[in-house]
Amino acid sequence: MREFFSSLLKPRVEALGLEIGSANLKLVELSGTPPTLRGLSIRPTPPGLFQEGNIADPQALANELREMLAEIRTRKRYVVTAVSNSAVITRTLQVPKMAAKQLEEAVRWEAERYIPFPIDEVVMDFAPLDPLDSVAEGEQMDVVVGAARQETVASLVETLKAASLEPLIIDVKPFAGLRVLEPQLVGDGGRELVTLYFEIGAESSALVLTRGERLLLNRVINLSGKDFTAAIAKAFNLDSTAAEEAKKNYGLATIPTEDEDLLLDFDAERERFNPARMYDAIRPVLVELTTELRRSLEFFRVQVGDLGIDQGFVAGGGSKLRSLVPLLADTLGIPLEVVDPWKNLSYDKSRFDPDYLRGLAPEFAVPVGLAMRGVGPID
Numbered sequence: 001m002r003e004f005f006s007s008l009l010k011p012r013v014e015a016l017g018l019e020i021g022s023a024n025l026k027l028v029e030l031s032g033t034p035p036t037l038r039g040l041s042i043r044p045t046p047p048g049l050f051q052e053g054n055i056a057d058p059q060a061l062a063n064e065l066r067e068m069l070a071e072i073r074t075r076k077r078y079v080v081t082a083v084s085n086s087a088v089i090t091r092t093l094q095v096p097k098m099a100a101k102q103l104e105e106a107v108r109w110e111a112e113r114y115i116p117f118p119i120d121e122v123v124m125d126f127a128p129l130d131p132l133d134s135v136a137e138g139e140q141m142d143v144v145v146g147a148a149r150q151e152t153v154a155s156l157v158e159t160l161k162a163a164s165l166e167p168l169i170i171d172v173k174p175f176a177g178l179r180v181l182e183p184q185l186v187g188d189g190g191r192e193l194v195t196l197y198f199e200i201g202a203e204s205s206a207l208v209l210t211r212g213e214r215l216l217l218n219r220v221i222n223l224s225g226k227d228f229t230a231a232i233a234k235a236f237n238l239d240s241t242a243a244e245e246a247k248k249n250y251g252l253a254t255i256p257t258e259d260e261d262l263l264l265d266f267d268a269e270r271e272r273f274n275p276a277r278m279y280d281a282i283r284p285v286l287v288e289l290t291t292e293l294r295r296s297l298e299f300f301r302v303q304v305g306d307l308g309i310d311q312g313f314v315a316g317g318g319s320k321l322r323s324l325v326p327l328l329a330d331t332l333g334i335p336l337e338v339v340d341p342w343k344n345l346s347y348d349k350s351r352f353d354p355d356y357l358r359g360l361a362p363e364f365a366v367p368v369g370l371a372m373r374g375v376g377p378i379d
């Protein structure tokens with residue numbers, strides 16, 4: 001009898017977190033509450049498997065995923081994953097307050113105006129931003145809607161199934177990344193902090209503002225790691241692999257001081273990619289990125305008024321470009337730090353090297369956030 005009840009009370013099956021990124025495939029296994037890290041794996045996404053946010057070769061991708069599952073030696077087969085930013089549209093809509101039952105139809109009807117594909121070809125989900133009972137009768141309520149093309153979701157599901165994986169939840173990347181910050185969104189005395197989250201991926205970037213856990217703004221910015229690589233490729237006449245290498249080794253977002261310049265050992269590579277030339281190559285992308293960020297924040301300020309952003313976090317591998325984080329903090333006038341997705345996890349330090357994890361913190365914000373949903377309460 002006791003056994004029977006303990007199995008009834010057991011939480012539902014735990015799921016892995018998987019991000020199929022355009023640059024990296026990332027897999028995370030967590031278990032229990034509070035969550036413990038059981039396994040992780042990252043490997044480059046083979047070129048050509050992914051095109052414009054869509055999976056171009058499901059079988060080849062499934063082979064990679066199978067190898068990753070073997071690598072972390074997990075028997076779990078349920079996954080929480082996400083669609084790429086370019087394949088999903090999220091919008092905050094207003095609908096009159098109504099009962100949950102009628103909401104779906106009203107949201108679908110309203111969403112049709114904002115979604116650039118035929119509504120019967122999309123997979124859609126939505127969530128009210130505030131508890132229903134906090135909205136007065138007759139008032140409008142804010143609802144966030146996510147929509148992706150059916151064929152995008154179908155090819156994702158096909159890939160997962162080919163790797164013997166069972167999708168449990170398909171999430172939106174920036175919301176997953178934000179999940180690792182949840183405990184930090186509320187300050188002393190329960191004050192809801194205004195938080196900026198900025199993720200710079202390989203294919204796209206996302207800007208999110210929240211007050212406490214409540215979403216205020218969510219925007220995809222089409223400037224990311226790949227644009228820095230492309231700028232370097234063009235300036236130095238390199239192919240994308242060589243440009244990627246040069247970016248990681250010599251890329252930088254601010255003009256180095258003379259002292260730093262002198263500190264560099266002299267060799268031919270360093271001379272070729274010297275800081276001044278590197279900065280010249282990258283500068284146009286930086287200008288575009290900071291302009292775009294300022295514009296988004298300004299747009300928001302006009303709509304909502306001055307917010308007073310309390311704290312800012314950056315994530316995504318693209319944020320690793322040398323001196324980019326301090327540059328963004330300076331231009332935006334907001335304190336920024338790199339997200340630490342390991343902060344609220346326990347892990348065995350003899351299995352996972354803390355320095356290794358720290359080095360991969362930006363890349364793992366999204367996959368850890370996905371994995372957290374896989375061990376969290378049912379929603």
Ligand code: ATP
Binds near residue numbers: 023248
């Ligand atoms: P997306 O989610 O946009 O599909 P992804 O999740 O595959 O992309 P990440 O794993 O977060 O991307 O990060 C990969 C990106 O980070 C690449 O563009 C890569 O060039 C960039 N990157 C990684 N390390 C560095 C570095 N040291 N300097 C500059 N850029 C870096």
Ligand code: MG
Binds near residue numbers: 173201316
């Ligand atoms: Mg990513």
